[in-house]
Structure formats: C-alpha cells, structure tokens
Amino acid sequence: MIVANTRADLRAARDKFLAPVVLVPTMGALHDGHRALLRRARELAGAGGAVVVSIFVNPLQFGPNEDLDKYPRTLAADLATCEAEGADLVFAPSVGEMYPQQQLVTVSPGPAGEILEGEFRPGFFAGVLTVVLKLFSLVRPDIAVFGQKDAQQLVLVRRMSADFGLGIEIEAVPTARAADGLALSSRNKYLSEAERAVAPVLHRALSSGAGAASGGPEAVLAAARAVLAAAAGDEPAGTSPRVDYLALVDASSYIPVRDDLGFHGTAVLAIAARVGTTRLIDNVVMELGHAAGD
Numbered sequence: 001m002i003v004a005n006t007r008a009d010l011r012a013a014r015d016k017f018l019a020p021v022v023l024v025p026t027m028g029a030l031h032d033g034h035r036a037l038l039r040r041a042r043e044l045a046g047a048g049g050a051v052v053v054s055i056f057v058n059p060l061q062f063g064p065n066e067d068l069d070k071y072p073r074t075l076a077a078d079l080a081t082c083e084a085e086g087a088d089l090v091f092a093p094s095v096g097e098m099y100p101q102q103q104l105v106t107v108s109p110g111p112a113g114e115i116l117e118g119e120f121r122p123g124f125f126a127g128v129l130t131v132v133l134k135l136f137s138l139v140r141p142d143i144a145v146f147g148q149k150d151a152q153q154l155v156l157v158r159r160m161s162a163d164f165g166l167g168i169e170i171e172a173v174p175t176a177r178a179a180d181g182l183a184l185s186s187r188n189k190y191l192s193e194a195e196r197a198v199a200p201v202l203h204r205a206l207s208s209g210a211g212a213a214s215g216g217p218e219a220v221l222a223a224a225r226a227v228l229a230a231a232a233g234d235e236p237a238g239t240s241p242r243v244d245y246l247a248l249v250d251a252s253s254y255i256p257v258r259d260d261l262g263f264h265g266t267a268v269l270a271i272a273a274r275v276g277t278t279r280l281i282d283n284v285v286m287e288l289g290h291a292a293g294d
Helices: 007-014 032-045 075-084 124-139 151-163 186-190 193-198 201-211 217-234
Strands: 002-004 021-026 050-055 089-091 143-147 169-173 242-250 265-275 278-288
Touching (some): 007 124, 021 032, 032 075, 032 143, 050 075, 050 124, 089 124, 124 151, 143 151, 151 169, 151 265, 201 217
Parallel strands (some): 002 089, 050 089, 143 169
Antiparallel strands (some): 242 265
C-alpha cells in the first residue's frame, strides 16, 4: 500500500493505476462503518482496479464552535485498517497541501443544502462539497463510495457530480450499526457510558417511524416522535436526546414529504440530536405510497 502526503506523490501513484479507480473519502478515525466502505470499494475495483482512501480532517466543514480541534486523529491505526482492507493508496495530506492558499471559490450546495443539516450547520455543505470536488479532481476516480448514514451529503454529492458532468459513479453503502442499533460514528467516542446507553433511542425512533410507513408521512413522524417522547421521561436527567430535527424527505431530492402531496416513492426519515454534548445523526430509508405487497 502506498501512502501519499503530497499532490505530486498522489499523482505519481494514481497514474499507474488501471480502471476502475474507486475513492473512499474519509476524515480518519476509521471504524467498522469505514471498513464496510473499504470492502465495498474493493469489490467494485476488482482484481484489476485500485482502491484509494483519502484521510483528511477538512476545516472548511467545521463551524467556529464545532469540534475541529478535538476531532479524533488516529492516522497510524487508520493506515493499518486501510492496508488490512486491501487499499492500494492512502492520500493523507496536510491542511496546507489541500489548501495552499485561501479557498476563495467554493461549491454552493443549493436549496437542498440549506435545510436540516444545512440550517443547523451553516456553511457545512459548502465545505463538504468543496473538499469532495477537490478530491475528485486530484484522485480522478471512476467510482466514489459514501455511507448512507450521511444521507443528505449523499444526495448533494450525487447532484454535484451530475450537475458538473463529472462522470463519477456515486455508490452508497448501508449504515453500519452496533448491536443495539446505534449508527457507527467517529463521534461516538465522545459519549459517556450513560450517554452511550441512551443514544440507541434515535434508531428505535426511526425504526418505529419506518414501521408506520403504510399510514403515510404523518403516521411515520408521529410514531418516531412517540418513541422520543417516551424516552424523554425515562432517561436520567441530562441524558435525554435534544432533537435538532426529525424530518421525512424525498430520498432523491431531500425535499420534505407531506401527506397532502400524495408522495409515492423512496423516502428518508432523518434525525439529528444531541446526547450530552455529542451531536449524532441517523436515518432510515422506506417506501411510501405503496399498498402492501406492491
């Protein structure tokens, strides 16, 4: 496995690879969810292609009061994980290598990037899309692999790739979960023991909502809210999730789904909440507007 820290080293290594080249963009602190991405990338690359992993904590996507400074950085362990999962190249640049001068031109995420995560984290998606576009330009992948856990990001990356005619296939991998349903995340390390015990309620709420899909959008949201409300009364003081949003959206556009619009198709029930001081996101995918057996 090659480790490149500069653009020049990346280019020299990339030029030797045969298609398909599959990129897995990460911020490091790799866990089993990332392993699932790497394994899918290896499958897509096949015996003749190459898997490229980027490890870069991108400052453009962190707000002034967010966790840029304390975000977990575990490069040695990450490299071992990448090698174990068959990566051919890891690109692990410094901030100065990625942004040698002030980044004045950024990618606007459009209307779908201004709601939900975009509302609660202003500038987040502009930072994400800018670094992803830069990685696409530097790595020149045929395929890029992302996790379904970041569903809104996935929608926006797909739209950016289509709108700019990048010709890059965007592959989604289902959310990896702990045995109790909690979505795996690098930020789970921030949870105290008591908070970790509470956090799976987010997935229980989403699962309850998905179970009510036959009743329509309002039934989905009501079922999820009921689980969250019950948990608020049961958990120890200070550990109940504080919800930023719970929303049901069109899976392809991220436009909110409403009962009166007669939506038919794939929808995403998404949540963001703070457990203690840790902000967690999760989602489930479901079909709406279809009779049982359709």
